[in-house]
Amino acid sequence: MLAIIDYGAGNLFSVKNALEHLGEEGVITSDPEVLAQADRLILPGVGAFPDAMQKLNQLGLTAVIQEQAKRKPLLGICLGMQILFESGSEFAETAGLGLIPGRVDRIQTSYKIPHMGYNELEFQNPSPLLKGIEEKSCVYFVHSFMAYTPEEYVTACCDYGVKVPALVQNAHVFGAQFHPEKSGEAGLRILHNFIRYSN
Amino acid sequence: MLSKRIIPCLDVKNGRVVKGINFVGLKEVGDPVECAREYYCQGADEIVFLDITATHEERDTMIDVVRETARQVFVPLTVGGGIREIEDFRRLLRAGADKISVNSSAVKNPQLISDAAQLFGSQCVVAAIDAKRVDRSFHVVVNGGRIDTGLDAIQWAKEVQERGAGEILLTSMDADGTKEGFDIELLNAVCEVVSIPVIASGGCGQLKHFSKVFLESGADAALAASLFHYKELTVEQVKTHLAEKGIPVRRLKGSECE
Numbered sequence: 001m002l003a004i005i006d007y008g009a010g011n012l013f014s015v016k017n018a019l020e021h022l023g024e025e026g027v028i029t030s031d032p033e034v035l036a037q038a039d040r041l042i043l044p045g046v047g048a049f050p051d052a053m054q055k056l057n058q059l060g061l062t063a064v065i066q067e068q069a070k071r072k073p074l075l076g077i078c079l080g081m082q083i084l085f086e087s088g089s090e091f092a093e094t095a096g097l098g099l100i101p102g103r104v105d106r107i108q109t110s111y112k113i114p115h116m117g118y119n120e121l122e123f124q125n126p127s128p129l130l131k132g133i134e135e136k137s138c139v140y141f142v143h144s145f146m147a148y149t150p151e152e153y154v155t156a157c158c159d160y161g162v163k164v165p166a167l168v169q170n171a172h173v174f175g176a177q178f179h180p181e182k183s184g185e186a187g188l189r190i191l192h193n194f195i196r197y198s199n
Numbered sequence: 200m201l202s203k204r205i206i207p208c209l210d211v212k213n214g215r216v217v218k219g220i221n222f223v224g225l226k227e228v229g230d231p232v233e234c235a236r237e238y239y240c241q242g243a244d245e246i247v248f249l250d251i252t253a254t255h256e257e258r259d260t261m262i263d264v265v266r267e268t269a270r271q272v273f274v275p276l277t278v279g280g281g282i283r284e285i286e287d288f289r290r291l292l293r294a295g296a297d298k299i300s301v302n303s304s305a306v307k308n309p310q311l312i313s314d315a316a317q318l319f320g321s322q323c324v325v326a327a328i329d330a331k332r333v334d335r336s337f338h339v340v341v342n343g344g345r346i347d348t349g350l351d352a353i354q355w356a357k358e359v360q361e362r363g364a365g366e367i368l369l370t371s372m373d374a375d376g377t378k379e380g381f382d383i384e385l386l387n388a389v390c391e392v393v394s395i396p397v398i399a400s401g402g403c404g405q406l407k408h409f410s411k412v413f414l415e416s417g418a419d420a421a422l423a424a425s426l427f428h429y430k431e432l433t434v435e436q437v438k439t440h441l442a443e444k445g446i447p448v449r450r451l452k453g454s455e456c457e
Contacts, residue, residue: 013269013293013295014269014295014297017269017270017273017295018273020270021270021271021273046320046322047320111201112394112395112396113394114321114322114365115201116201116322116365116366116396116419117201117202117204117244117396117419117420118201118202118204118244118449119200119201119202120200120202120447134452137452138202138449138450140274140275142322142365159200160200160201181273182273182274182275182297183273183274184239184242184273184274184449184451185273185451185452185456186452187273188273
């Protein structure tokens with residue numbers, strides 16, 4: 001069973017719809033017991049870093065996710081990807097889940113902020129989530145902050161005046177800065193790969 | 200580099216797609232979910248539903264349309280038309296819309312943009328601006344261009360950005376329906392004063408209008424309704440043309456929507 005972690009984030013149903021289309025029923029839940037039973041987790045997210053961490057803390061989910069992520073595949077999407085890192089600087093310096101080394105800070109580019117629209121994936125390191133995906137496939141981004149992390153954790157990036165980490169990975173913890181549920185067939189393929197992945 | 204987006208728009212009345220000339224003699228032509236899925240399969244980067252249902256009660260049908268479309272279309276979905284209050288945002292976002300566009304209600308009550316951006320995030324707030332030349336300036340018009348609000352469109356574009364709109368859907372009422380091309384002058388006037396993405400709308404009739412708007416204006420996306428609806432062009436044809444002109448677009452890889 002795949003659990004979509006519910007902490008009030010906006011894109012829960014889009015993620016669930018995409019999973020259903022792929023033949024996988026996602027269970028939307030904030031119940032630690034259900035998360036413990038699940039064989040994989042998706043952490044969605046839209047909004048700001050401190051709000052997301054505050055909600056996870058209020059729901060008592062921070063430690064639960066950290067514990068579950070030791071054993072099972074986890075995919076963070078957009079803000080859900082950003083809070084996988086150690087800290088973020090949006091509005092106020094805030095501790096993240098600390099599942100991938102690095103921090104989240106404003107995108108330093110001469111281009112328009114937010115980075116919004118379809119951008120091309122450039123592969124950096126092999127990833128099981130990129131199986132069957134052609135390099136330069138476009139995926140949909142909406143964000144103003146990005147991960148600053150050692151290159152070894154970046155499996156794909158995109159060019160937005162700076163190299164923006166698009167897909168990150170630390171063992172079986174994955175993060176997508178883009179929205180795979182809103183990126184057409186390429187995005188669905190990435191979700192499909194996550195559903196099939198076993199660590 | 201960011202791709203330029205191609206966005207088909209579907210006018211929906213009482214849960215059915217309609218397309219009319221100048222909003223008179225609306226003709227019903229299909230199921231919005233099927234049409235949206237077809238555009239998605241052609242490679243549409245986003246889909247816009249414009250609800251032109253007359254009364255508030257009948258708008259519930261739009262919720263069902265959005266819910267069903269969100270199950271089959273995996274690119275961003277924008278819904279506009281008749282959005283008056285925060286509760287309308289909430290219902291449509293919950294049903295599966297990714298962005299909500301506001302037009303005349305935001306002119307009447309600009310706070311709606313600020314409140315929605317605060318509550319749901321700028322990424323889902325699209326300010327739709329219908330602009331028309333009056334003397335040497337552009338005015339914001341409402342009710343299909345029939346009412347001139349007197350508001351300066353360039354100033355209004357700045358204001359919606361300051362209030363937290365994440366994008367501007369800019370329709371030229373001078374170009375709309377002419378099929379003579381997008382209104383480059385209007386687009387550039389707005390793009391010069393805002394930093395959020397601007398979607399060009401109104402006037403496209405041929406392939407070359409799409410490349411022209413991206414080569415000659417700062418538009419980030421182009422929207423078209425009847426052109427796609429009457430199958431004069433497919434989204435794929437537009438993208439092939441843009442790619443030939445060296446404009447970055449999202450191309451489909453392999454077979455989509457089998």
